[in-house]
Structure formats: structure tokens, C-alpha cells
Amino acid sequence: MSENLEPNVVAFLCNWCSYAGADLAGTSRIEYPPNLNVIRVMCSGRVNPLFVVNALQQGADGVLISGCHPGDCHYMEGNFYARRRFSVMKELLEYVGVDARRFNMSWVSASEGAKWKEVVSGVVDKAKEAGPFTEFRRNKIDW
Amino acid sequence: MINLEKIRDIAKNTVSRDDIKYLIGWRQGTYGFRVSPHFVRKPEEAEELIFSPLCSNNLATYLTLAEKRPVPRGQQPDTRKVAVMVKGCDSRAVVQQLVEQGIERESVYIIGCPCEGVVDQSKLEEKYPGTFGQVEARWENGKISLCFPEGKTEVVGEELLTQKCLTCRYPNPVLADINLREEVAARGNESFADVAELEKKSTKDKWSFWQDKFSSCIRCYSCRNVCPMCYCQECILDKLNPTWVNRSVNISENTAYHLARAFHLAGRCIECGECERVCPVNIPITKLNRKLTKEVTEKFGFEPGVDVEAKPPLVGYRPDDKENFIL
Amino acid sequence: MKINKDKLADFIAAISEQTVYAPQKRGEALVFAPVAKGSNVNLAAANTTIPPKSVVFPQTETLLRFELGKTDLEAPVQEGKAVMLGVRPCDARAMVIVDNVFSWDVDDPYYLQKRADLTLVGLACLEPCVNCFCSSVGGGPASKEGLDVLMTDLGDGYLLEVLTEKGQTLCQSAEGLLEESVKEDKDAAEKLHAAAVNKITRQAPDTGPIPAGLPRLWEDPLWAEVSESCLGCGICTYLCPTCHCFDIQDESEGCDSRRCRTWDSCMFPEYTLHASGHNPRPTRRERTRNRINHKYSYFVDKFNVIACVGCGRCINLCPVNIDILNILSKVGEAL
Numbered sequence: 001m002s003e004n005l006e007p008n009v010v011a012f013l014c015n016w017c018s019y020a021g022a023d024l025a026g027t028s029r030i031e032y033p034p035n036l037n038v039i040r041v042m043c044s045g046r047v048n049p050l051f052v053v054n055a056l057q058q059g060a061d062g063v064l065i066s067g068c069h070p071g072d073c074h075y076m077e078g079n080f081y082a083r084r085r086f087s088v089m090k091e092l093l094e095y096v097g098v099d100a101r102r103f104n105m106s107w108v109s110a111s112e113g114a115k116w117k118e119v120v121s122g123v124v125d126k127a128k129e130a131g132p133f134t135e136f137r138r139n140k141i142d143w
Numbered sequence: 144m145i146n147l148e149k150i151r152d153i154a155k156n157t158v159s160r161d162d163i164k165y166l167i168g169w170r171q172g173t174y175g176f177r178v179s180p181h182f183v184r185k186p187e188e189a190e191e192l193i194f195s196p197l198c199s200n201n202l203a204t205y206l207t208l209a210e211k212r213p214v215p216r217g218q219q220p221d222t223r224k225v226a227v228m229v230k231g232c233d234s235r236a237v238v239q240q241l242v243e244q245g246i247e248r249e250s251v252y253i254i255g256c257p258c259e260g261v262v263d264q265s266k267l268e269e270k271y272p273g274t275f276g277q278v279e280a281r282w283e284n285g286k287i288s289l290c291f292p293e294g295k296t297e298v299v300g301e302e303l304l305t306q307k308c309l310t311c312r313y314p315n316p317v318l319a320d321i322n323l324r325e326e327v328a329a330r331g332n333e334s335f336a337d338v339a340e341l342e343k344k345s346t347k348d349k350w351s352f353w354q355d356k357f358s359s360c361i362r363c364y365s366c367r368n369v370c371p372m373c374y375c376q377e378c379i380l381d382k383l384n385p386t387w388v389n390r391s392v393n394i395s396e397n398t399a400y401h402l403a404r405a406f407h408l409a410g411r412c413i414e415c416g417e418c419e420r421v422c423p424v425n426i427p428i429t430k431l432n433r434k435l436t437k438e439v440t441e442k443f444g445f446e447p448g449v450d451v452e453a454k455p456p457l458v459g460y461r462p463d464d465k466e467n468f469i470l
Numbered sequence: 471m472k473i474n475k476d477k478l479a480d481f482i483a484a485i486s487e488q489t490v491y492a493p494q495k496r497g498e499a500l501v502f503a504p505v506a507k508g509s510n511v512n513l514a515a516a517n518t519t520i521p522p523k524s525v526v527f528p529q530t531e532t533l534l535r536f537e538l539g540k541t542d543l544e545a546p547v548q549e550g551k552a553v554m555l556g557v558r559p560c561d562a563r564a565m566v567i568v569d570n571v572f573s574w575d576v577d578d579p580y581y582l583q584k585r586a587d588l589t590l591v592g593l594a595c596l597e598p599c600v601n602c603f604c605s606s607v608g609g610g611p612a613s614k615e616g617l618d619v620l621m622t623d624l625g626d627g628y629l630l631e632v633l634t635e636k637g638q639t640l641c642q643s644a645e646g647l648l649e650e651s652v653k654e655d656k657d658a659a660e661k662l663h664a665a666a667v668n669k670i671t672r673q674a675p676d677t678g679p680i681p682a683g684l685p686r687l688w689e690d691p692l693w694a695e696v697s698e699s700c701l702g703c704g705i706c707t708y709l710c711p712t713c714h715c716f717d718i719q720d721e722s723e724g725c726d727s728r729r730c731r732t733w734d735s736c737m738f739p740e741y742t743l744h745a746s747g748h749n750p751r752p753t754r755r756e757r758t759r760n761r762i763n764h765k766y767s768y769f770v771d772k773f774n775v776i777a778c779v780g781c782g783r784c785i786n787l788c789p790v791n792i793d794i795l796n797i798l799s800k801v802g803e804a805l
Contacts, residue, residue: 049406050379050387050402050403050406053399053402053403054387054399057395057399070462070466071462077460080460080461080462080464081457081458081460083460083464083466083469084443084456084457084459084460084464085457086468087438087442087464087465087466087468088406088409088410088435088438088439088442088457089406090468091434091435091438092402092405092406092409092434092435092438093402094346094349095338095341095342095349095431095434096349096350096353096398096402096431097346097347097348097349097350097351097352097353097354098346098350099346100346104470105468105469105470106469106470107469119470122470123470135350135354136395136398137395138389138395138396138721138723139723140723140726140728141393141394141395142391142393142530142532143532143535143726143728172791172793173785173791173793173795173796174600174601174672174785174793175600177791178791179699179790179791179792180698180699180790181699182695182698182699200789200790204701205699208701208702210752210753210754212752212753273597273600274600275600275671355497356497358496358497359496359497359498359499359501361520361529361704361708361733362704363703363704363705363708363709363735364703364704364738365701365703365704365705365789367703368701368702368703369701369703369789381738381740389719389721390717390719390732391530391719391721391730391732392529392530392732392733393530417789420789421701421703421705421789423499423519423705423709423787424496424497424498424499424519425497425498425499426497426498
């Protein structure tokens with residue numbers, strides 16, 4: 001258990017919904033855990049599942065991908081593709097032994113500042129429970 | 144029954160056609176139980192062709208492996224077909240390549256070879272160590288007859304077949320322009336037992352299982368190169384700027400390599416098992432790929448390499464796809 | 471000198487102030503790995519999958535380390551005495567061949583330091599494998615070239631022939647475990663060596679005319695023929711004990727960076743890919759032609775030795791059974 005260490009969570013947020021929703025949480029002065037490293041992408045459908053692998057290699061303890069609700073994608077269908085891809089990626093990661101608590105996906109719309117707080121708190125709690133993920137890190141292995 | 148003469152005649156006729164560039168088949172290897180791919184351009188060369196339980200190579204990979212050189216000015220590109228001999232599993236690779244438009248239907252002449260199962264070379268070498276001379280094999284009444292160079296014959300059964308053959312559901316080519324023999328009965332049913340066995344383990348055990356396997360990987364890229372579905376001109380795993388996976392060989396990069404390749408094969412891997420056969424350090428790659436085959440089958444009801452008209456699952460979606468994993 | 475087989479573990483312990491490398495299973499493959507307590511050393515198997523070059527020329531090796539904001543570099547040349555136990559004579563010859571490259575125009579400190587620190591204890595081959603052809607390329611199942619000690623399995627023990635000072639020093643550190651050998655032992659070993667040579671079934675064609683003749687075959691159709699089934703993977707090169715090509719890459723983690731070298735293969739298409747996009751070896755035909763020419767012609771031009779020791783790994787492990795002996799016989803015919 002890692003009560004001392006704060007997890008590093010990398011989050012890929014779609015520009016139109018989730019990023020805006022997170023921003024709303026900020027302007028509404030809603031407090032939520034600061035553990036996220038946010039990467040803004042234009043659409044959740046742009047997120048290459050290998051980004052998750054790369055994030056874990058670079059030291060992420062958890063990953064979150066968040067996009068518009070199905071049917072509301074700014075680009076019509078991007079989030080549908082993302083949903084399919086990540087349903088498969090999630091299974092692959094679990095199968096290889098990456099704790100299921102490290103991978104998360106959510107739909108957060110631009111007006112859901114409150115939901116954003118819940119999502120982030122949940123993701124960070126799960127990552128904390130799962131502990132620091134040092135085994136996959138590139139960190140100077142055999143340097 | 145395999146009639147080698149008939150097979151060779153068909154090959155000779157195929158190669159003599161004006162619209163066929165060359166034919167890809169199998170011939171006896173240079174020692175022991177080996178078999179090697181044989182490229183036939185002239186009818187006489189077809190004499191060396193064989194089709195036996197030793198023919199594990201998936202020749203469909205050569206359809207996309209052959210380099211396309213720029214055509215010199217004034218010359219027309221050679222649009223003749225390539226004829227390829229494929230077993231059931233191999234034909235699924237051709238179909239999947241057609242589905243993805245990696246090759247065109249008019250560019251390939253498929254010679255179907257209904258197959259009763261190929262042997263696992265490592266099991267053979269274990270059972271008959273020190274076999275130096277070339278061995279021939281034949282399917283005979285549900286068993287396999289091995290003819291050793293000294294003249295003796297041994298008959299072996301299912302226990303020497305590769306794992307994939309024991310549960311084979313597609314022994315007969317799914318798509319073919321001509322078939323070399325009558326159809327063969329399928330062997331088994333898909334239950335993904337090997338995958339289920341690993342799924343039962345704890346997260347920690349799974350991680351140590353795969354880390355142990357990946358740690359011996361030498362990144363020779365044999366698995367990728369032999370795979371009929373890996374045919375990108377520039378593989379993402381070789382790319383620099385951005386570098387997705389570093390070229391240094393260590394457990395982190397090896398894990399990333401295998402995860403990336405497995406994901407890129409999700410819903411595309413036709414389970415020919417070549418990746419595992421060619422791996423010099425015996426990593427159970429099919430165990431990884433089949434997990435995703437299972438997921439894609441269960442989640443999207445899609446089986447790769449079966450229907451030429453099918454649409455691949457990950458380039459599509461349904462509005463009602465399950466999202467029970469989404470927060 | 472002689473050592474009884476049941477004293478082997480003690481022998482390893484006695485020489486263990488150095489790192490001892492011996493053939494062991496890593497995953498499913500046999501490789502040369504450091505011996506630790508409880509290691510399962512396998513001297514009975516045929517050759518290791520990964521050749522012993524992996525010890526002096528690791529697959530990934532840090533050449534330089536540097537940090538953002540600092541101007542000094544670290545060049546970590548690894549030092550530390552080591553012993554390799556159970557090296558086959560072909561692989562030892564291969565190391566001598568590769569030494570030429572790493573001390574050619576530049577003395578490579580990373581490689582040469584490890585080589586200087588290394589003592590090679592060879593194991594004569596008494597049961598050559600199907601694809602061994604060491605005797606047709608200047609070697610043999612009991613060749614002493616490159617070795618410091620040669621062991622021969624006599625059944626209940628190993629005969630140890632000390633060949634160099636390094637070997638002498640090594641044996642001295644385990645003096646109490648060794649016995650004096652008698653003439654019968656030496657005779658028995660010689661008989662076994664001779665028998666082993668006769669067990670080799672495959673030969674390369676006469677390699678005499680090949681080095682000078684290969685350049686004449688530049689446009690010969692045989693190259694297209696033999697390379698057509700090649701997958702372009704790296705198995706033959708990575709597992710070849712004389713192959714030594716490497717790539718240099720920079721990697722960063724935060725503010726720390728390193729420059730490392732990793733094994734590379736001339737069979738990969740990117741190997742000769744220029745920044746302009748031009749590739750002088752665009753297809754497998756050119757790359758296969760290059761590989762054979764390098765080993766059997768260019769290397770001979772520069773260093774007077776064929777860069778192939780007949781270990782047979784490329785034949786055993788090529789997924790599509792591309793057989794260098796087959797290629798050489800075609801070359802022989804064409805000449």
C-alpha cells in the first residue's frame with residue numbers, strides 16, 4: 001500500500017466536452033485531486049490505444065480517457081470508435097497483468113463539472129489503491 | 144489422399160498460364176523435417192512441390208512481402224497474378240488481406256490445399272533427435288507417416304500435431320480458385336481454453352508470466368515479419384520521431400512491443416500460429432493474440448478471414464456497443 | 471588436468487569471485503547467463519541459442535550518459551573479470567574474428583575491456599549437430615583458437631587443457647579440485663575429438679575460390695532465387711556469433727539521457743535507409759547478397775578470415791529454411 005505516494009495519472013481529454021467540463025469544474029472552484037496530467041486531444045477518437053502503453057512506460061500509475069457522450073461527439077462518431085478500441089485495449093492490458101484499476105474511460109460533457117470531480121476522484125483513488133506502477137517504467141532500465 | 148503428381152500437374156498448368164507471374168508452394172527443406180517455400184516460375188520447377196504434414200509455412204505472407212519496385216519509364220507494371228498454395232488457416236490470411244484491401248482479388252490465384260493438420264517441428268525434433276537426413280511425411284488414414292532417409296517409416300498420431308491443428312475449424316480453404324483435393328473434416332471447436340486458463344490467474348501472476356516470456360525476447364521481429372497480417376510499409380515499431388518503442392532491448396520495451404503488435408492484430412489475427420513457430424526463444428505469442436480474438440468474437444461477433452465482404456470491427460461501430468467499462 | 475563431474479559445482483564456486491557465465495535456460499532458450507546460487511547450468515545440451523557474443527557485445531549497451539544542464543559525460547566502460555564456461559570452439563573462434571572489427575580503425579573500449587577481462591573455458595563438441603560445418607570453414611569440434619582452457623567430456627569427468635596464461639591463472643584458483651590427468655585421458659580425448667570430426671555430415675563447398683569469386687557474381691540470378699523466401703527478420707544476424715552490426719540511439723528519461731548501442735541487422739530494410747529516402751539495398755535480394763559477400767568476401771579482404779564459423783544457428787533457426795550451405799553450393803556452381 002502506498003499511502004505516501006501520490007499516483008501520476010495521465011488523462012486524455014477531448015477538447016470539446018471533457019476538457020471543457022474539466023475547465024468548468026475549475027472555474028466553479030470545485031476541488032478535485034491534482035494528480036492528473038492532462039493532455040488535450042481534439043476527440044477521444046484520436047487517442048491511439050498505444051498512448052496508454054506509452055504513458056505507462058513513462059511512469060503513469062493510471063490512465064484516463066474521457067470524451068463526449070455517445071451521440072454528442074463533436075465529430076459525430078469519434079467516440080464510438082474510441083469506445084470499441086478501448087474495450088479491446090482494456091482487456092489486453094488486464095490479460096498481460098496490468099491492474100484493471102489503472103485504466104479508465106469516461107464520458108464527461110462540457111457542462112458536467114460536478115461529474116468531472118467524481119470521475120477524477122474515482123480514478124485517483126483506484127490508482128492509489130493499485131499502488132505505484134514501477135514495473136513497466138522505462139526509468140533507466142539497464143542504463 | 145494426396146496425389147503429388149496431380150498437385151504438380153495443377154501447378155505446372157497454373158505456371159504456364161499467361162496471366163500468372165509465379166506460384167508459391169512448398170518444397171522439401173535442406174535437412175531433417177524442414178520444408179521451405181518454393182517459388183515456381185517454370186513448369187519444370189513444379190516437380191519439387193510437395194504438400195505434406197510438414198508444410199507449416201503460411202505462404203500468404205509473401206503476397207504482401209514481395210517488394211514493389213518502381214517501374215522504369217516506358218514500361219508497364221506487371222499486373223499478372225501470383226498463385227499461392229494455401230491451407231485452410233493460410234486462406235483466412237488471404238481473405239483478411241482482401242477485406243483490408245491490402246491486396247486485390249485480381250492479383251492472386253488461390254490454390255486451396257485442404258489440410259489434415261501439420262506437425263509441430265519442435266515436438267518432432269524432441270521425439271527423433273539427431274535426425275540429419277531429409278524426412279518425408281504423408282497423411283495416412285488419420286495418422287501421419289514419416290519416411291526417414293535410412294528407409295524406415297514411423298507412424299505417429301495427433302500428439303505430434305501443432306496445438307492450433309487440434310482445434311482447427313477451417314481445414315478447408317475459405318476462398319479458393321481451385322482446390323487440390325476433396326474437403327477434410329474439421330477437427331474441433333473453439334473454446335479458447337488456453338486463453339481461459341491464463342485469464343483465471345491473478346493480476347500479479349499474469350504479469351510475472353508475461354514478463355518472464357518477454358524478458359527473453361531478442362526483438363528479432365521474426366514474429367512480425369512472418370505474420371501475413373503485418374504488412375505496413377513502415378511499421379510503427381520501427382519508427383523514429385516519434386519513437387513509439389525504443390530500439391533498446393529490455394523488459395519495458397519488449398512488453399510495449401508485444402502489446403502494440405497484439406493490439407494491432409486485434410480482430411485481424413487469423414491464428415495461423417506462425418509467429419509462435421518462428422520465435423527463436425519460444426514466446427507463446429498465440430496465447431496473447433488469441434485473447435484478443437476471443438474478445439473481438441465475443442464483443443463484436445466478428446471472425447477475421449472468413450468472409451470477404453465483411454467489415455473489420457475496429458473500423459466500425461454500433462451505437463449500442465457495450466460500455467459497461469466506462470465510468 | 472582433470473576434474474570430476476561431481477566437483478563441477480565446487481569448481482564454479484571456486485572461480486566465482488569473477489562473474490561466471492554458463493549456458494542456462496532463460497525462458498525457453500538456452501543462453502550464456504551469470505551463474506547464481508541454484509542456477510541450473512547445462513553443459514550437456516548442444517549450443518546455446520544466443521551466442522556468447524552477448525556477453526562481450528551486449529544487445530543493448532550504454533555508451534554515454536549525460537544530464538540536462540551538465541556538460542560532462544559519463545562513458546561507462548564495464549570492468550570486471552569474468553569467465554565463460556562451456557563455450558563451443560566455433561563461438562570462441564568467432565570472438566577472435568569479431569575482435570578484428572572492434573580493434574580496427576578505432577579501439578572500442580566497451581568491447582575490448584570486456585574481452586580483456588574475459589577467460590574462455592571451452593567445451594569440445596563430441597556430438598556435432600545436424601547443421602554444424604565448422605570443419606569446412608577453418609575450425610573444428612575441438613579447435614583451440616580463442617580459448618584459454620579446453621574441456622573435453624570423458625564421461626565421469628572433464629579433461630582440462632590449459633592453453634594460455636589466463637587459463638593457467640584460472641585453474642590455479644581451483645587447484646584443490648583438479649587432479650592430474652594421465653596419458654590415457656589425453657588419448658581418450660583425442661579419440662573423441664577425431665570421432666567428432668567424422669560425425670559432421672554437412673560441408674561447405676571448397677571455400678578457396680569463393681572470396682575472390684563472389685564479386686563476379688554481383689548480378690547473378692542466384693541472389694534473387696535464394697532471397698525470395700526471406701522474411702527480412704533478424705534471426706540469422708542476431709544469432710550469428712560473428713555478426714557485429716549495431717545501431718546507436720539516444721534515449722531520454724526526464725533530464726537524464728543516454729546514448730546506447732543495440733544490435734542491428736543488415737537484413738532489416740532500414741539498415742541502409744538514407745535520410746534522403748534512398749535505399750541502396752532496397753530489397754531482400756540486395757541484402758542477402760550483401761550478407762553473404764560480407765561474410766565470405768569483404769571480411770576476407772580486410773582481415774584474411776571468413777567471417778563464418780560454421781555453428782549452424784542460422785540454418786537451425788531460419789524460419790523459412792534459408793540455408794547458407796545451400797547458398798554457398800549455388801555460389802560454388804556459379805563460379
